[in-house]
Amino acid sequence: MRVKRADDASALFSRRVRFPSRWRGLGDNVFEVKLVVQVKLLPTPEQAAALEATLRTVNDAATWVAALAHSQRVFRNYDLRRHVYGQVKDRYGLAAQAAQHVIKKVADAYTTLHAHVRNGNLGKRGSVRRERVLARPIVFRPGAAQPFDDRCLSWRMDARTVSIWTVGGRMKGVAFTASADQLTLLAAHRKGESDLLYRDGRWFLIATCDLPDVPVRAPDGFVGVDLGIANIATTATGTGDGVRHSGKTLNAVRHRHRELRRRLQAKATKSAKRLLRKRRRKEARFAADTNHTIARRIVTEAARTGRGIALEDLQGIRDRVRLRKPQRVTLHAWSFHQLGHFIAYKAARAGVALVWVDPAYTSQACSACGHVAKNNRPDQETFACTSCGFAEHADVNAARNIAARGETGWAVSHAA
Numbered sequence: 001m002r003v004k005r006a007d008d009a010s011a012l013f014s015r016r017v018r019f020p021s022r023w024r025g026l027g028d029n030v031f032e033v034k035l036v037v038q039v040k041l042l043p044t045p046e047q048a049a050a051l052e053a054t055l056r057t058v059n060d061a062a063t064w065v066a067a068l069a070h071s072q073r074v075f076r077n078y079d080l081r082r083h084v085y086g087q088v089k090d091r092y093g094l095a096a097q098a099a100q101h102v103i104k105k106v107a108d109a110y111t112t113l114h115a116h117v118r119n120g121n122l123g124k125r126g127s128v129r130r131e132r133v134l135a136r137p138i139v140f141r142p143g144a145a146q147p148f149d150d151r152c153l154s155w156r157m158d159a160r161t162v163s164i165w166t167v168g169g170r171m172k173g174v175a176f177t178a179s180a181d182q183l184t185l186l187a188a189h190r191k192g193e194s195d196l197l198y199r200d201g202r203w204f205l206i207a208t209c210d211l212p213d214v215p216v217r218a219p220d221g222f223v224g225v226d227l228g229i230a231n232i233a234t235t236a237t238g239t240g241d242g243v244r245h246s247g248k249t250l251n252a253v254r255h256r257h258r259e260l261r262r263r264l265q266a267k268a269t270k271s272a273k274r275l276l277r278k279r280r281r282k283e284a285r286f287a288a289d290t291n292h293t294i295a296r297r298i299v300t301e302a303a304r305t306g307r308g309i310a311l312e313d314l315q316g317i318r319d320r321v322r323l324r325k326p327q328r329v330t331l332h333a334w335s336f337h338q339l340g341h342f343i344a345y346k347a348a349r350a351g352v353a354l355v356w357v358d359p360a361y362t363s364q365a366c367s368a369c370g371h372v373a374k375n376n377r378p379d380q381e382t383f384a385c386t387s388c389g390f391a392e393h394a395d396v397n398a399a400r401n402i403a404a405r406g407e408t409g410w411a412v413s414h415a416a
């Protein structure tokens, strides 16, 4: 099996972006924010050939190091470097920095793999899948991501070009595109390594930005965010009207892709597999775009009205999305996590207070009188309180409950 690596967008996201969960960061009213900015490169054909040769070489080198690490049972960066640094440099004609990055990449990949094994993600001890994965060294794809630090990569923001180390020497003037927002971010806050990767016929640099702490403003009330499938997000204040962000388009895209996947999976050809991978990434990109848009709207509105944002605790979301099909669970749970993360970091950037709340019974409790009952919810869309008669769209009622919990949570944590 091929182990998923950091060139996968989702893996990158979880690897690079750390977010405070629950109350962390609220005590002193600041969040630390790391942002990942994806920049598309526009190399000339000659430049593309040099990039291609470079990425192929470093990944060949990584595969070679990984095989050695596997056979010698040496996995730690420091030990591995002592073993192979000179060899990998000479054998593949790498610059010192590149050789070090290759070795560290291999060490990191094994660390991740071993963590997966420890957490039982590859099955129990002795399971066929786990044994098969452990029996073989990690293999790096020719286009897999490679980190470049400031010595190997420099950015010229005014010219919108980068200069980058390649196997053929330093290459200057590689053009890139980025949105105005991204350019501002990069110019002000880019820090540390960037990953070069090749995906679906395109070149990218994934840069990390460290944002300074933005003080969180004391909120004037809270808006609750209820996450769902029919409506991706529904927002409401404790008593106000709700705003529903429909999942219609996203669900239609997912449905279309699912149909196509079924057809492609029936054909087991190489090109079908490639198309399948491409489709999956396209769907993920679309979901991410949708989540970005929704998160931006929610945070902008909260900032405009001076409110804080209450989100259901992510663990709870995972528990709640128990659909029958396991694949769908992962997909939606992942998408919820992503939306939660997007809201969290956009809120942090805007100085908007954010509170994670306990999601238990938010859909069954009456936001008017507090009565909790399963049959308060006659169907998916409707909330009708069996005690006080209050009726509202089910998602709006849930969002109001979440807003109220946010308010309470904030008050508790900020009591004098």
Ligand SMILES: [Zn+2]
Residues within 6 Å of the ligand: 366, 367, 368, 369, 370, 371, 385, 386, 387, 388, 389, 390
């Ligand atoms: Zn009621």
